[in-house]
Amino acid sequence: MGEDPDPRFTLANERTFLAWMTSAMGMLGVGLALGTLLPDTTTAMRVTAAAWIVMAAAVATRSLMRWFVVERALREGHGLPLSRSIPVVGIAIALLSVSSGVQLVLT
C-alpha cells in the first residue's frame, strides 16, 4: 500500500507505539496492585483498580489503531492526523490517581 516510507519515520512510529504500550503496562500494574496486593480491599477500591485496567486496555487498543493510521499516512504521503489521546489519557490518569489516593488514605 503506497510507497515505502522513510525508515526513520516508520521506526519512530514503532517506538511511539511501544511507548504507549509501556504506559499501558504501567496502568495495568497500578490496577493490579490496588486490586490484589492491598489487605481488606473495599468494593470501591476494586472498582478503581478495574478502571485502571480498563484504561490500560483502551490505551493499548487506541495505540494499535494509531500505529496503522500513521503508517498509512506515511505511505500515502498525507500529513499525520492529530492525536486526541494525549489530553484524554492525561485527564483520566489525573482523575484515577486522585480517586486512588483518596481511597488509600481513607482506608
Place this chain on the structure above:
Amino acid sequence: MSATNGLPADPGLAVERTQLAWTRIGLTLIGAPSALAAYASRANVPLAAGAAVLALVTGLSLLVASLRRDRVPREARSATSSVLAAGQVLATAATVLLLCASGLLLVLG
C-alpha cells in the same frame, strides 16, 4: 517522504533504538505474564491464569520475532520490515489485552 534532498535517508542509530525498544517490551511481556500466571494460579482463578499463560506464549513469540527481524538483510528491509512490524505490533497489542483481561478477572473475580 522517502528521501531528503534526493539522497537516500540514513536511519542511523534509529534501527538500534527501535530494536532495543522491542527487546525491552518483549522482556516485559515475558516477566509480567509469568508473575500474573503464578499469582492467579495461587489465588485459584484458573481463567486469569490461562489468559496470563496465553499472554506469556505471545510475549515469547514476540521476543523471538523481534530478534529474528534484526537479521533481515538491509536491502530487503523496506519490503519485509513493514509486514514484520505489523505482525509484531498486533502481537504486542494482543498480549497486553490478554494481560488486561487476566487482571480484570483477578480483581473482580
